Amino acid sequence: MGRIIAIANQKGGVGKTTTAINLAACLAKKGKKVLAIDMDPQGNMTSGLGVDKNSLEYSVYDMLNGDCNLGECMLIDVYPDIKGLNLLPASRELAGAEVEFVTVEDPQYILKNHIKNVRRKFDYIIIDCPPALGMLTVNALTAANTVLVPIQCEFFALDGLSQLIYTVNLIRKQLNRLLTIEGIVFTMYDSRTNLSMQVVDNVKQNLNQHIYNTIIPRNVRLAESPSYGMPIIAYDPRSAGAEHYMMLADEVIANDYYK
Ligand SMILES: Nc1ncnc2c1ncn2[C@@H]1O[C@H](COP(=O)(O)OP(=O)(O)OP(=O)(O)O)[C@@H](O)[C@H]1O
Numbered sequence: 001m002g003r004i005i006a007i008a009n010q011k012g013g014v015g016k017t018t019t020a021i022n023l024a025a026c027l028a029k030k031g032k033k034v035l036a037i038d039m040d041p042q043g044n045m046t047s048g049l050g051v052d053k054n055s056l057e058y059s060v061y062d063m064l065n066g067d068c069n070l071g072e073c074m075l076i077d078v079y080p081d082i083k084g085l086n087l088l089p090a091s092r093e094l095a096g097a098e099v100e101f102v103t104v105e106d107p108q109y110i111l112k113n114h115i116k117n118v119r120r121k122f123d124y125i126i127i128d129c130p131p132a133l134g135m136l137t138v139n140a141l142t143a144a145n146t147v148l149v150p151i152q153c154e155f156f157a158l159d160g161l162s163q164l165i166y167t168v169n170l171i172r173k174q175l176n177r178l179l180t181i182e183g184i185v186f187t188m189y190d191s192r193t194n195l196s197m198q199v200v201d202n203v204k205q206n207l208n209q210h211i212y213n214t215i216i217p218r219n220v221r222l223a224e225s226p227s228y229g230m231p232i233i234a235y236d237p238r239s240a241g242a243e244h245y246m247m248l249a250d251e252v253i254a255n256d257y258y259k
């Protein structure tokens with residue numbers, strides 16, 4: 001049974017999508033069958049995997065809306081060099097879901113209901129969330145087993161984190177009894193500055209959550225790769241970014257208590 005991991009933090013630009021793309025790609029590279037789901041109307045995961053979000057026949061929006069099923073929406077082996085990496089792509093229309101789905105009965109369960117039948121076909125389902133705690137993120141958290149929270153190594157890193165943890169607790173109580181926080185991963189760590197080190201220490205002292213040993217460094221190759229529509233292991237497999245996301249994938253696999 002596939003483990004469903006939502007990559008969430010309502011703070012913008014902390015490395016959610018970079019982590020979602022590269023964790024999904026690294027898990028597939030390690031032979032796992034992966035479904036990546038882009039739940040962000042920005043569609044950065046979709047374009048970061050080389051898919052033109054303006055020329056999609058069906059997107060996650062159509063699936064959630066009931067206009068297509070998961071199979072029709074899924075792009076199989078989306079990145080040709082990495083077998084087993086499949087994608088439910090997003091388009092701009094997904095922005096409308098936040099308001100439109102409120103009128104549907106049980107709107108929090110729409111994504112969950114769509115993926116429950118295919119869960120056994122994948123080892124991992126990785127969901128990229130938008131930078132908000134609205135209906136799209138609630139759908140992701142309701143469908144997920146665990147939440148992986150990227151934190152950027154900069155001032156205000158802890159800002160808003162209590163809100164996220166509060167939301168996760170609320171969803172656990174009301175919608176998804178078994179939801180847990182998979183762990184915190186530090187991103188954009190700059191070893192040349194004291195600030196990065198201080199942020200890591202500060203979070204470790206103040207947050208009673210599992211923290212991954214792997215810390216993702218600030219790496220220019222990681223920032224470049226989405227503009228080529230490539231995961232880092234394809235764009236520059238020898239880069240520090242590729243090496244560290246492979247390490248993170250190993251840690252996620254080691255955390256596999258659902259199997
Ligand atoms: N480790 C890294 N090193 C260098 N640049 C990075 C790294 N991680 C992310 N970036 C860059 O930082 C920016 C923000 O990253 P990303 O899009 O992954 O964040 P996000 O949390 O998904 O943002 P949003 O909240 O808008 O969805 C992007 O331009 C990305 O390429």
Ligand SMILES: [Mg+2]
Binds near residue numbers: 016017044129
């Ligand atoms: Mg993003």
